[in-house]
Amino acid sequence: MKLINTCCIFILLSISAFAQETIKIPDLGLEEALIDLNYDSNGLNGTILVSDAQYIVNLNINSPLENKYLTNVNSKIKDLTGIEHFPNLTRLDCSGNDIKKIDLSNNPKLSFLNCSNNKIEELNVSNNPVLFALSCDYNKLSKLILGSKPELKDLFCNNNRLTLLDISQCSILENMDATGNKEGKILISKEIYDKFSDNWYKDSKLSYEEKSGTIVEEATKVEVVENNESNTDISELLGNNDQPSTTTSNSNETSSASNYFEKFKRSVVGEYDKLVLDPIHLKNNIDDISKKYNIDPQKLTNWVAQNGKLNMTHVNQSKTLYNVDSSNSFYKKFQQSAVEEYEQLVLEQSYLEKKKEEIRKKYKVKPELFDSWVAKYGKLSIPNHVGESAESYLEKFKLAIVSEYERAVLSQAHLLSKKEAIQHKYKLNAKELGDWIHELSRIYRQ
Numbered sequence: 001m002k003l004i005n006t007c008c009i010f011i012l013l014s015i016s017a018f019a020q021e022t023i024k025i026p027d028l029g030l031e032e033a034l035i036d037l038n039y040d041s042n043g044l045n046g047t048i049l050v051s052d053a054q055y056i057v058n059l060n061i062n063s064p065l066e067n068k069y070l071t072n073v074n075s076k077i078k079d080l081t082g083i084e085h086f087p088n089l090t091r092l093d094c095s096g097n098d099i100k101k102i103d104l105s106n107n108p109k110l111s112f113l114n115c116s117n118n119k120i121e122e123l124n125v126s127n128n129p130v131l132f133a134l135s136c137d138y139n140k141l142s143k144l145i146l147g148s149k150p151e152l153k154d155l156f157c158n159n160n161r162l163t164l165l166d167i168s169q170c171s172i173l174e175n176m177d178a179t180g181n182k183e184g185k186i187l188i189s190k191e192i193y194d195k196f197s198d199n200w201y202k203d204s205k206l207s208y209e210e211k212s213g214t215i216v217e218e219a220t221k222v223e224v225v226e227n228n229e230s231n232t233d234i235s236e237l238l239g240n241n242d243q244p245s246t247t248t249s250n251s252n253e254t255s256s257a258s259n260y261f262e263k264f265k266r267s268v269v270g271e272y273d274k275l276v277l278d279p280i281h282l283k284n285n286i287d288d289i290s291k292k293y294n295i296d297p298q299k300l301t302n303w304v305a306q307n308g309k310l311n312m313t314h315v316n317q318s319k320t321l322y323n324v325d326s327s328n329s330f331y332k333k334f335q336q337s338a339v340e341e342y343e344q345l346v347l348e349q350s351y352l353e354k355k356k357e358e359i360r361k362k363y364k365v366k367p368e369l370f371d372s373w374v375a376k377y378g379k380l381s382i383p384n385h386v387g388e389s390a391e392s393y394l395e396k397f398k399l400a401i402v403s404e405y406e407r408a409v410l411s412q413a414h415l416l417s418k419k420e421a422i423q424h425k426y427k428l429n430a431k432e433l434g435d436w437i438h439e440l441s442r443i444y445r446q
Contacts, residue, residue, distance in 0.1 A: 022047035027079035033061045036070045048082065056086045062114065063096035063413045068288065096413060104128055146170060156420065158430060168211055176200040179429055185209045201427050268426055269440040275418040285408045293401060300401065307402045
């Protein structure tokens, strides 16, 4: 019997010890994010329980200083050490941080990775066979190892330092952007190239080659070229010696081409603006802010209509109406000011004198004596109300709320995702589209 009890105790202690086994999380910002997302149950101590890590499937820690779900994260994440022990991780979005390296060798279930806008120099996803979407653009990548990727459909590795990109084992790569890298080559399978290359985008610095060393002749693609010279000879553009009949005809043709290009630019930027201000996205943020401050959604919608800047030309995200005091601060000041105003009305001097007179007569007390009693034992005092009115603080509260709503709507991650969608749809260079948005967008100036 003693032997059985001893064995039971040993088993229970072993289970308990395993349950409390931890994984080191050296980066403070990462652990704060895990706590905010309710993944880390043992508090801010530099670790996460193994039992907690097993439940992490989707990890969204993008743009932590702007992410509404990461309210307690006070710095960008620099180190992802620890996530290699998250065995069931399938989706990771860590874009918009200061990460320099990332180890995903022990995350075989990973199917989606967005690590854009970091400082990563090397990325190896060869041990992630079910990856179907990879965005690693705007890093410092000099090496990207893909390996066999039978599920990879989307690859965005633009604006890095790559000189070699091997996509020969990406058998269903439908979309790719490799613009903005260094001079080098992209290794391909001719069969895959013939099937999908219409949706692949690169600039002249990179050339397509088969692994055998054969250079692939690219099909000529029509490119829109903006011509700033009004006196360009149309015959040169047409590549023949047939001159237009008159100078007027030449001018009209050039003008027409320029007009259509301008219309195209405006149409592209207009589509970008519509994506950014998608009604569902706007409604979701209205609902979030309404719940946060316990405001009727329709009332908040009215405030936005009255005080918002989203309908004005060139919203500048770097400037907010009230970036010192928070919305909650203004609301508390409004409450305090309203109560002070109420007390001023209740404790109005003539009213107090009237009540003192009633009590003095009731108990037949001399005025001087009763005044001394009030001074000695009374708890009421007329508030000394100074400063702004409740209405003023209410207006500031409204403006601060609307400002917070607009910052949420125009979050950097949201703007970047919509910009990338338009960029890939029209096969535009990232800088080119950025310049168009800067020039023409009605909601956002870069």
